Amino acid sequence: MHALAHRLPAFTHRWPTLVALALAALTFLDGGPSPAFLAAVLAAMPLFYLLFGALRGELRPPRVLAVQLAALVGFAAVALLAVAVDGTLALLVLAAGWLGHAVWDAVHFVTARVAPRQWSEWCGVFDACGALALVVAAF
Template sequence: MTSETPDRIRWARVVKNRWPTALAITMAALSIGGSKTQDGLAALGEVLLLLPLLYLVAAKLERRQAAWPLLASSFAAIFVLQSLDVIAPAAVFSALALIVLVWGAVDGQLSRPGPFRLQALGMLGFGALALIGLAADPGLGRYLVAAGWFLHAIWDFVHLRRDRVVARSYAEWCGIFDIAIAAELVFTF
């Protein structure tokens, strides 16, 4: 019995120190099979729009810790929008991205080199990939959306390594989650 205690303590430390990874793996496991339907694929395409939007807003506000509350409120918004079935979450996220980009252009932040301009380029690239994936034939759309998720994982890990724009815990969570979702999109049929 005493030999199990150090192992349990070690595991507890690992989970405590890597809680974003544990959370990402848990969330990804709960979503397994969701990409098999057209609605599931559309939902993952819409969430792909959300990921760079959160980075864009965090950069605009210059508040790294804003990513977590933004994520929670965005998931709540997705739930409400899907329940009401009046407007697609992709339309809402695209409109919000446009508003933030115009705001950044008006206050001059978009014209200056820095995190906001980089996030604006990311928003445009990932947003285009997500929207094309949503509009394409489901067979092709699945791979385009998967590519977007995988490329966003790289984006997350670069931000984690550089320790910029969003909280490190958020970048870690997002990178692991992105890889898991990309793998699900590619390997589930």
Template sequence: MAGIAVPDRRPLARRVLERWPAVAGAGVAVLSASTGDGAAPVLVAAGFVYLGAAALRRRTAAWPLFWASFVLIAAARFVPGLDAVWSLLAVAAVLAVAGLLGGAARPVTGLPVQAAALLVVGAAAVAAASASPQVAALLVAAGLFGHAGWDLWHHRTGRVVSRSLAEFCGVLDALLAVLVLWVTFG
């Protein structure tokens, strides 16, 4: 009986718990959007986490790197002169050099591709800092939508980061992009 949908009879709470990365990503997106300037650092953090996991050659490093980026973004709110975007890019550069010295240049789909992706999203975030609010919103939202696609590809292939991180980041990126556009142009 192909083609007949069977209703999911599991309790709602269990189904939500199984999708915890998506639920958490939505929550972080809403919190980031509510801060007003939280989207550009989140965009760079997304690239940072992937680059770091590739540099360390450990998919399991993605969640600790996420928490490190979270702490750095939070610290930038309280430490005068500390810029979250530039700090994340600086730490990413250190991780990239360490990864190259440690032999992470192969496979090419690892560190080299992740470094290129971080350059693209980092450039968008840096350009947004000096642009008008409308242009900045478009740059950051485009970067977030692009990274959401990146997350989807990594979730499907199981490469570079854990699937739970890719799911979390995909929901975070896509929803935050929508919220940035809505707050700016809505």
């Protein structure tokens, strides 16, 4: 029992990952939302980083804001491409976008800037699970 009690704090420290895994299972195991919805979410996800950055006062120097805005444009472009194509290609484009956003989350997690680390951890795990679910759905 002592060994479990000793490990419990480390386990609970990863609560964002646990929440993300549970939400991903609920979201994607039954086939998931429509590709159009997932494209809209992909386009909107960078808005959260802009919001967090603004609220935390971490969009300075100006290059930080420029990088965040470039990410917004980039993810929106991938989302638009995904809705412009059909079928398997749309799912794979979305998967690439969601995986790219998971990497974007990882950068924010490691740097601990712009957004809270818990948010970046949660979002990164959820996005990676979403990307995997989209690849599975494509095949």
